[in-house]
Amino acid sequence: MEKISDVTIQPCSSTPYIKPLRITYTQDGVKKIWDAMKVHDSVCVLLYNKSRDCFVFVRQFRPAVYINSVVTEKQADGTETVDSAKYPGTLGLSYECCAGIVDKDCSLVEIAKMEVLEECGYDVPLENIQKITSYKSGTGVSGAMDHLFCAEVTDVMKTGPGGGLKEEGELIDLIEIPLRESRKWLFDEAINKDGELILSVLWFYDHYGK
Ligand SMILES: Nc1nc(=O)c2ncn([C@@H]3O[C@H](COP(=O)(O)OP(=O)(O)O[C@H]4O[C@H](CO)[C@@H](O)[C@H](O)[C@H]4O)[C@@H](O)[C@H]3O)c2[nH]1
Numbered sequence: 001m002e003k004i005s006d007v008t009i010q011p012c013s014s015t016p017y018i019k020p021l022r023i024t025y026t027q028d029g030v031k032k033i034w035d036a037m038k039v040h041d042s043v044c045v046l047l048y049n050k051s052r053d054c055f056v057f058v059r060q061f062r063p064a065v066y067i068n069s070v071v072t073e074k075q076a077d078g079t080e081t082v083d084s085a086k087y088p089g090t091l092g093l094s095y096e097c098c099a100g101i102v103d104k105d106c107s108l109v110e111i112a113k114m115e116v117l118e119e120c121g122y123d124v125p126l127e128n129i130q131k132i133t134s135y136k137s138g139t140g141v142s143g144a145m146d147h148l149f150c151a152e153v154t155d156v157m158k159t160g161p162g163g164g165l166k167e168e169g170e171l172i173d174l175i176e177i178p179l180r181e182s183r184k185w186l187f188d189e190a191i192n193k194d195g196e197l198i199l200s201v202l203w204f205y206d207h208y209g210k
Pocket residue numbers: 017041042043044096097098099100101102165168169170194196
């Protein structure tokens with residue numbers, strides 16, 4: 001099983017955000033091919049606002065969520081289109097913890113702090129940010145590391161509007177979910193959520209005995 005050799009990695013095409021690759025290798029004497037992706041590692045921060053006993057999440061339009069929620073139509077020139085009258089943009093809205101890619105030369109917790117300020121407008125002291133865990137995500141396709149944190153904030157720490165970096169085209173809504181309503185909300189399958197949000201909130205219940 002673990003006898004891997006002759007590994008090669010070849011690019012298909014590449015962007016600053018993702019790099020699709022074809023990997024060939026020999027496993028237990030059998031030649032194999034696997035198509036995968038290099039992506040950035042990421043940090044993800046569960047925000048709990050103590051002043052109002054609520055979680056603070058972000059809501060964004062995620063193109064990847066959208067195109068995987070609709071039926072596409074193949075055009076004569078080979079492109080695919082989506083009938084947006086039939087499939088509204090709401091299908092691509094996703095609720096997530098504040099999160100960002102690890103693309104700066106500073107510590108993970110410092111990146112977490114920056115993302116909280118950029119996306120949610122809270123200036124949270126580093127000592128209020130605690131590590132939950134790190135794990136491999138998307139193991140079939142990317143296998144990047146996700147580093148999960150939890151930050152306790154108060155209304156006093158809210159120094160800006162959040163909403164993401166306008167110069168990078170980010171458009172982010174802040175959504176507050178009261179702790180007392182969160183269990184039902186967490187398992188409402190009609191609401192698109194990232195798995196790291198569910199994991200972080202379950203950790204919160206366990207850690208704080210809620
Ligand atoms: N991906 C991408 N493709 C583009 O074509 C593309 N074009 C521009 N961009 C820019 O990249 C930046 C990405 O923003 P973040 O650093 O905040 O990262 P997120 O997209 O929020 O992703 C995080 O949160 C997700 C949900 O929890 C997790 O799944 C990820 O692992 C986790 O990293 C933005 O400035 C965006 O304008 C693209 N980004």
